[in-house]
Amino acid sequence: MTEPAKFLLVDDLPENLLALEALLARDGLVLHTARSGEDALELMLANEYALALLDVQMPGMDGFELAEFMRANERSRHIPIIFVTAGSGDAARRFRGYEAGAVDFIQKPIEADILRSKADVFLDLFLQRRQITVQRDELATLSAALQAADRQKNRFLAVLAHELRNPLAVLTAGLNILERASDPAAIETVQASMRQTLSHVTRLVDDLLDINRIEQGKIALRRESLALADVLPAALAVAGPSIEAAGHTLTVEAPDETVMLDVDPARFVQIVGNIVGNAARYTPKGGRIDVVAARAGDRLHITISDNGVGIPAEHQSLIFDMFEQADHDLGIVGDGLGIGLSLVKQLAELHGGEICLVRSAPGEGSTFRVELPVAD
The missing domain is CATH 1.10.287.130 (Signal transduction histidine kinase, dimerisation/phosphotransfer (DHp) domain)
Structure with a gap:
């Protein structure tokens, strides 16, 4: 939500501040008041103002001195200043005001229409600058995204x-x-x-x-009610050649009771087979891969662990992104286009499930967990 614009009203007399607030109040505008120059400077440290209306004749720090302090401060130097004065409008006085950084003078007693009209100009300018800043930031973000793409x-x-x-x-x-x-x-x-x-x-x-x-939203799942024991072997068989070629040891632990799933069997094989295949490819020869399936309420958890090369911490947040692929000092580089885990993630979500990296560390291996809903 966009923060409302703010005006700063500075006058040592409470009744003058009340009058200014009554004249300028509107939706989408916040009015801050200060009864001294010191209080005004404190407010400027914490807020961004579209306009400051300063009384010239205040005890202690007068309006001209406050304006000079504002112009000397990087945070407040760009705030437009209108002086409100009951004194004479002689040329010397006005020159000092403009020299201090004022953009205009308003004489007391204040004419309401003139005050509102001038305030509207600076409010519009402020909102336009804010919009330009937002658009600039959006363009910078878009440009960075396009460069990354x-x-x-x-x-x-x-x-x-x-x-x-x-x-x-x-x-x-x-x-x-x-x-x-x-x-x-x-x-x-x-x-x-x-x-x-x-x-x-x-x-x-x-x-x-x-x-x-x-x-493109064109993939359709062909769901069937199947027992886990009927589809899990087929998923593991997909990675069988890679496991055998590397001499890995594969252990599988599944529930004794029948667990029914409402899944597309081909996509289930794709999900589990891809993760186990990755474990085989990223584990040095003679490694170990453990597959544990367990029911947790209305979800089936399939956990795949290996003692392979692992994933560096700085890369772990990227592994489910498109075309991301690990490259290791051990010379083990996954074949494929780096879309396997991204595809698995999307297929799991189409089933109402999810996939996550449970843990991983270089030289210690990785553990992934797939969660899929159990059939009623």
């Missing part, structure tokens, strides 16, 4: 080029070998490698399409 786009294109170039090189090499090979065993090995490479490329494309569908 441009950097993200360039990073994504570089990663995409890398991720497509490598499998294309494998496929090209495979075709060259097949053209010359005559040994059936060698041909079978090359074909298996090419199938795996094509599967990797297909996964990249599928992830991109899923992200696009979710952002």
Whole structure:
């Protein structure tokens, strides 16, 4: 909510302050009063004013002296000043006032229409400056966001080029070998490698399409009432080749009782398989991955822990952002486009669930938890 504009009224006589307040009062305007120059300076330290109306003839610090103090202070030097005076309007007096920083004089007795008209001018100017400041800040924020998006786009294109170039090189090499090979065993090995490479490329494309569908609201869940015991093995099987290739130990703990879920089975496999697959990729060979499923009220908690490389604290808030991908001193870099966890987060939320990073530390591994609602 926008803070209301403020005027500062300074006069040593309470009745004069009451009269000024009555003339200037309106919605959206706050009037602060001070009965001395010292009190006025104190108020200026804590507030921003659109206009200051100063009585010239005050005991102690008079209006001219107060104006000079205001102009000497960075916080108050830009406040417009109108002097209110019952004294003579001779040229010398006015010159001193303008020299002290005044923009105008109003003679007592005050003509209400003139006072309001002049006050309106400075109020409008103040509100316009405030609006310009807000727009400037918004433009700066937008510019920073566009620059970040441009950097993200360039990073994504570089990663995409890398991720497509490598499998294309494998496929090209495979075709060259097949053209010359005559040994059936060698041909079978090359074909298996090419199938795996094509599967990797297909996964990249599928992830991109899923992200696009979710952002456009075009993805539809095909929910089924399924037992956890029927879908969890399929999700773990997705990461099976990565776990086996790295020699990891996988332990799975699930409830003894039947837990029913209302989920899209393909998307459930995608959610859990992606996190377990990440654990396999970011854990040095011979590591350990633990999957624990437990019911907590009307939610199913699936906790995936590893003893891998972990995530630095400064990166943990970014891991669910699009195209974010960890890169470690150990030389372990995740394959893919860095959209896996972002996709998992969105798929979990479509199911009415969520995913969070429970803990992570470099060299100690990571623990993620997926929460999904249990079927009634």
